[in-house]
Amino acid sequence: MFVWKNASKLQRQVRKLFQQVSSDKFKLFTRFSPDTTLISPDMTSNLPKRSPEDNPMAVIARCKKEGRPVFVAGPMVRYSKLPFRELVRHYKTDIVYTPMILAREFVRHENARISDFTTNASDRPLILQVGANNVTDLLRMCEMVHPYVDGIGLNCGCPIKEQVREGIGAALMSKKELVADMVRAVKKTYGHTLVMEVKIRVHADIAETIEFVKCVEEAGVDFITVHGRTKNTRSSVPADFGKIKAIKEIATVPIIANGDCRSLKDAYSICEYTGCDGVMAVRGVLYNPAMFAGFKDTPWGAVELFLDLASSYGLPFRLIQHHVSCMLESQTSKKLHIELNEATCFAEMLDFFDKHFTLKRSGDAGFGSAVDFPYKDVEERNLEDRKKESRQTTGRRLKL
Numbered sequence: 001m002f003v004w005k006n007a008s009k010l011q012r013q014v015r016k017l018f019q020q021v022s023s024d025k026f027k028l029f030t031r032f033s034p035d036t037t038l039i040s041p042d043m044t045s046n047l048p049k050r051s052p053e054d055n056p057m058a059v060i061a062r063c064k065k066e067g068r069p070v071f072v073a074g075p076m077v078r079y080s081k082l083p084f085r086e087l088v089r090h091y092k093t094d095i096v097y098t099p100m101i102l103a104r105e106f107v108r109h110e111n112a113r114i115s116d117f118t119t120n121a122s123d124r125p126l127i128l129q130v131g132a133n134n135v136t137d138l139l140r141m142c143e144m145v146h147p148y149v150d151g152i153g154l155n156c157g158c159p160i161k162e163q164v165r166e167g168i169g170a171a172l173m174s175k176k177e178l179v180a181d182m183v184r185a186v187k188k189t190y191g192h193t194l195v196m197e198v199k200i201r202v203h204a205d206i207a208e209t210i211e212f213v214k215c216v217e218e219a220g221v222d223f224i225t226v227h228g229r230t231k232n233t234r235s236s237v238p239a240d241f242g243k244i245k246a247i248k249e250i251a252t253v254p255i256i257a258n259g260d261c262r263s264l265k266d267a268y269s270i271c272e273y274t275g276c277d278g279v280m281a282v283r284g285v286l287y288n289p290a291m292f293a294g295f296k297d298t299p300w301g302a303v304e305l306f307l308d309l310a311s312s313y314g315l316p317f318r319l320i321q322h323h324v325s326c327m328l329e330s331q332t333s334k335k336l337h338i339e340l341n342e343a344t345c346f347a348e349m350l351d352f353f354d355k356h357f358t359l360k361r362s363g364d365a366g367f368g369s370a371v372d373f374p375y376k377d378v379e380e381r382n383l384e385d386r387k388k389e390s391r392q393t394t395g396r397r398l399k400l
């Protein structure tokens with residue numbers, strides 16, 4: 001795990017790489033400020049202490065006072081890394097998660113810490129999601145990360161076979177006593193200074209989920225995120241908001257609804273229907289990181305900001321390409337999309353952007369603020385306009 005320190009080793013490597021391929025197209029991707037420090041529990045950090053204002057329970061209370069749902073960007077293995085987290089925060093996301101990090105690996109191997117968790121001074125409110133199957137690993141992990149996060153989330157929903165076989169993720173949905181022990185241990189050690197959340201799926205029989213919820217509430221959980229699918233439901237099947245509503249009705253702690261939230265309008269509809277305190281979006285923010293700010297599609301500025309953040313902080317090229325590919329998917333022609341995905345390195349990807357769009361760099365007037373895609377080719381722009389019109393007329397409907 002790292003925290004960005006003024007030019008960490010990784011940043012220096014990124015800079016060196018850019019200098020090697022020195023060209024104008026790189027020179028403005030330089031977000032190196034004292035604020036951007038990478039920290040590791042193996043390093044001494046001078047990050048400011050966590051602020052009570054960033055405590056997720058304070059954020060939930062604040063949103064309630066403002067009469068609106070809490071907007072949460074959920075955990076995504078591989079994707080919810082520091083540059084993406086900063087991007088969604090820019091667009092009015094209240095609470096952001098790290099990807100699930102496996103406690104067993106994290107507490108035992110320095111390499112896992114370096115590659116799995118990167119943070120900086122402005123990476124807050126932040127919940128670090130943990131994949132764990134025992135109290136000892138979870139507590140050791142909390143000991144290492146608690147100065148750098150505002151909350152710990154326990155993943156009780158991951159359906160991936162290898163994790164379930166190890167008793168991690170969705171396997172925990174049939175072990176409520178173990179989950180309660182884990183929650184109790186964290187709360188006993190850290191009290192209100194470290195928020196404890198569990199992210200669950202629903203059972204086929206809702207009575208079982210209700211029992212589960214009561215059990216973890218008794219153990220002291222601060223809030224619960226409910227994904228409205230069972231561990232066997234495919235993600236293409238609509239989330240069951242009726243079950244989320246039933247859980248909210250009996251719960252004494254705040255409940256965040258998860259599943260199929262693709263727009264700000266969805267967020268309000270889901271919370272109105274279920275009565276939940278907030279909504280967690282995952283694929284929604286992956287495809288449109290600005291959705292909580294009310295944008296129906298990814299605004300162009302988000303693409304510029306993401307390229308700047310990802311190249312400044314350092315993110316593997318394929319990951320950057322996948323993010324950008326998701327952001328562009330609904331807005332560009334198939335031809336352009338294929339061309340983007342054929343780029344084999346960051347320089348080629350920038351060539352692609354400079355060929356088809358007016359891509360501003362940090363420092364340019366208007367950087368990061370355009371909404372429409374600034375196509376150089378009129379034909380492509382017309383195609384995009386037609387796609388937008390057709391999306392508006394056919395529209396996707398949320399099943400509540």
Ligand SMILES: Cc1cc2nc3c(=O)[nH]c(=O)nc-3n(C[C@H](O)[C@H](O)[C@H](O)COP(=O)(O)O)c2cc1C
Binds near residue numbers: 076235
């Ligand atoms: C690429 C990807 C990675 C995911 N990684 C995680 C994860 O690390 N932890 C977790 O609890 N759920 C993970 N999920 C599940 C989501 O958090 C979420 O529960 C699910 O996608 C439903 O929400 P959505 O309809 O808003 O996408 C992942 C989903 C996707 C698409």
